[in-house]
Amino acid sequence: MNIKFNEVQLSENAKSLINECLLSGHFQSDGIYTKKVLDFFQAHLDIRKMVLTTSCSHALESAMWLYGISEDDEVILPSFNFPSAPNAVLLHRGKVKFCDISLETLCPDENDMLNRIALGTKALVPVHYGGISCNMDILTKAKEEKDSWVIVEDSAQAVFSRYKGRYLGTIGDIGCYSFHGTKNIQGGESGALIINDNRINFEKVQNMVQKGTNRNKFLSGDVAYYTWVDPGSSYAPSDLLMALLYSQLLEHEVFLITRKVCFEGYQKHLSSFVGYKGLESMTQIPHYNESNYHTFYVRFENALLRNQIKDSLANKGIDSRFHFMPLHNTPMGHRLGYKSMDFPNSQKASETILRLPLHNHMSMNQVNYVCESLIDILKEI
Known part of the structure; x- marks a missing residue:
């Protein structure tokens, strides 16, 4: 798949x-x-x-x-x-x-x-x-x-x-x-x-x-x-x-329902694996928010593990993504006078999060496959 x-x-x-x-x-x-x-x-x-x-x-x-x-x-x-x-x-x-x-x-x-x-x-x-x-x-x-x-x-x-x-x-x-x-x-x-x-x-x-x-x-x-x-x-x-x-x-209401179902599917499948084999956390919606479910990410303990997981998911046909490089630690950020470790949380997020597929036309079968694949990869590490 x-x-x-x-x-x-x-x-x-x-x-x-x-x-x-x-x-x-x-x-x-x-x-x-x-x-x-x-x-x-x-x-x-x-x-x-x-x-x-x-x-x-x-x-x-x-x-x-x-x-x-x-x-x-x-x-x-x-x-x-x-x-x-x-x-x-x-x-x-x-x-x-x-x-x-x-x-x-x-x-x-x-x-x-x-x-x-x-x-x-x-x-x-x-x-x-x-x-x-x-x-x-x-x-x-x-x-x-x-x-x-x-x-x-x-x-x-x-x-x-x-x-x-x-x-x-x-x-x-x-x-x-x-x-x-x-x-x-x-x-x-x-x-x-x-x-x-x-x-x-x-x-x-x-x-x-x-x-x-x-x-x-x-x-x-x-x-x-x-x-x-x-x-x-x-x-x-x-x-x-x-x-x-x-x-x-x-069509926004249909899109929102699709995303909500898939987002909650990720949470249901993966929540029990937080703390297992270096999977540190995943997206949590604060009590004060009603989300549009734009993104679902998992965060690992280090960049090496995150990159390994990404490559393993790709081998199973799953396109997962990193996200922002923190702007302070870019060529332009350095020109503004910032140093690489000025904002440690931003740096850590950039190095350790992995966004899983989530879009307006996703199915629960696809969510299940992503979760099963990720869990299998973690167990094999």
Whole structure:
């Protein structure tokens, strides 16, 4: 049996919607499917101030732009991370300040993040790893006590996940979503920027993603023509991508159930083997989260064992994956002045976690095969 780590299958409805978009002749931004996606998020997640972007990276860059991140402004974010968030800071000439993670969640260690706040701190960017989060109350309460910095949620992996009943991405001042082909809900390389901070002029946000023009007011009939009114860039996605994204949103409940069943299948089969032959832990959902089940990982006692397990699974046709190299321990991280062991938890997670296959079309037969194979490998070591 061959099991892919991630598998994308287009439903007949998805093909139909994409074909309808092609036949309409409207491939650029701001078409009917863009509106349908925005209406969906307002109806289902009560998100009223959202703009769609060409990627989550562009959403993060837009967030830094909106808060005026510039020289001498520090932004704190976890080292165990994808480069998009620190790139967004550096592109606006801000200073990247890394923090460590918790090995229990692989999300930022809230206390370590808060302890790194200084006079120049302008933003915190908690990453919601694998569809779960850190304890957001700790961050939001600290912000209430000293409102000199903002919280930008990197919710790239957490669409439809909740924290104490609230959707991740709607808790901080700004939230950023990803609809990349590796995510639960896919729209090519697209993303979204969610504005929760009432101090931000939403009209300026709409202008920003449309090259700095008031095109949105023109499309709504509020002005006779559109023109350049603000600084901006071209961040709005093609309506073809939005047709794909909308088709995925219509299926999100089925996807969530599939992932939940497979995730719980992994937990059921593997929980009794934690502590056996170097298998140290596996994904656990904190009590405060309702997850979207984006990722299931197992963590081993060292890199050598993890790599051996990965190779053995591959020999059985199972595609498992490592994840982030901690950003402090990369060529760019070293250029920023960081050393390899500055963040030991981030380094350990990078060296010891192994993500098992989990996607929207996975079956329990496949989960059973992965678990049986992993257990057999452990017993043979």
